Amino acid sequence: MARSAILNVMVQAAMKAGRSLARDFGEVQNLQVSLKGPGDYVSQADRKAEEIIYTELSRARPGYSFLMEERGAVEGEDDQHRWIVDPLDGTTNFLHGLPIFSISIALERQGQLVAGVIYNPAMDELYTAERGGGAFLNDRRLRVAARSKLSDAVIGTGIPHLGRGHHGNYLVELRNVMGETAGVRRLGSAALDLAYVAAGRMDGFWEEPLSPWDVAAGILMIREAGGFVSDKQGGNNMLENGTIVAGNELIHRALLKTLKKPVTSR
Ligand code: IPD
Ligand code: CA
Numbered sequence: 620m621a622r623s624a625i626l627n628v629m630v631q632a633a634m635k636a637g638r639s640l641a642r643d644f645g646e647v648q649n650l651q652v653s654l655k656g657p658g659d660y661v662s663q664a665d666r667k668a669e670e671i672i673y674t675e676l677s678r679a680r681p682g683y684s685f686l687m688e689e690r691g692a693v694e695g696e697d698d699q700h701r702w703i704v705d706p707l708d709g710t711t712n713f714l715h716g717l718p719i720f721s722i723s724i725a726l727e728r729q730g731q732l733v734a735g736v737i738y739n740p741a742m743d744e745l746y747t748a749e750r751g752g753g754a755f756l757n758d759r760r761l762r763v764a765a766r767s768k769l770s771d772a773v774i775g776t777g778i779p780h781l782g783r784g785h786h787g788n789y790l791v792e793l794r795n796v797m798g799e800t801a802g803v804r805r806l807g808s809a810a811l812d813l814a815y816v817a818a819g820r821m822d823g824f825w826e827e828p829l830s831p832w833d834v835a836a837g838i839l840m841i842r843e844a845g846g847f848v849s850d851k852q853g854g855n856n857m858l859e860n861g862t863i864v865a866g867n868e869l870i871h872r873a874l875l876k877t878l879k880k881p882v883t884s885r
């Protein structure tokens with residue numbers, strides 16, 4: 620598979636940061652048993668990965684703007700291009716030695732997502748997508764799953780936790796989705812969840828609240844794999860309002876409908 624120059628830049632940055640995260644992940648597994656735990660070590664690993672990505676991308680395309688989880692917004696001379704980066708998505712998993720975490724890098728051109736990379740260093744799985752060029756897992760072209768009924772579908776989600784999200788509203792949504800589907804999964808890395816929907820491993824996904832760096836690359840990935848992504852209202856403001864619903868056309872539509880239902884008695 621031939622990649623464009625810009626996608627190559629993104630892949631190089633993600634793989635380099637991925638090697639750094641993979642080394643640190645090995646150490647985190649050792650630190651689990653220490654009294655202090657691996658907390659500080661993980662924040663350092665996160666910042667180190669972000670630094671690598673920032674350096675690589677700035678060197679390859681000087682002047683592009685950034686939106687990064689740790690560094691925040693960095694205005695470049697070129698306001699037509701913006702990198703949206705999560706250097707470590709799935710921090711809680713990483714901290715606990717669970718090998719489900721990723722690096723997510725997206726490129727926006729004039730406000731439109733044009734390229735995305737999601738990399739899971741622990742499994743060496745590299746997801747790439749370019750607008751109009753399809754989505755890939757390593758060299759394999761991706762297609763969303765074809766299941767048409769919610770009753771056959773496995774749906775991913777993010778469960779709000781201490782200090783995050785509206786727990787009562789979420790429980791109503793979960794209750795409705797669990798009553799209509801073949802199963803619900805909570806993997807702990809929203810970027811990977813979306814990559815898995817693109818790869819047909821999960822039939823759909825919903826979560827809120829999420830940040831732009833959690834979802835930017837994944838949105839393009841799913842669309843390029845033939846899937847549908849919207850916010851909870853069915854609109855295209857996922858980066859602005861932090862809600863997301865995804866699947867193939869039918870599952871996406873059915874999931875949107877189920878999420879709007881009031882609580883059922885079952
Ligand atoms: C988190 C992960 C998680 C999602 C959270 C995110 P982080 O990102 O994507 O799956 O449920 O809402 O904040 O903090 O690990 O980068
Ligand atoms: Ca994240």
Ligand code: CA
Pocket residue numbers: 688705706707708709710
């Ligand atoms: Ca993060």
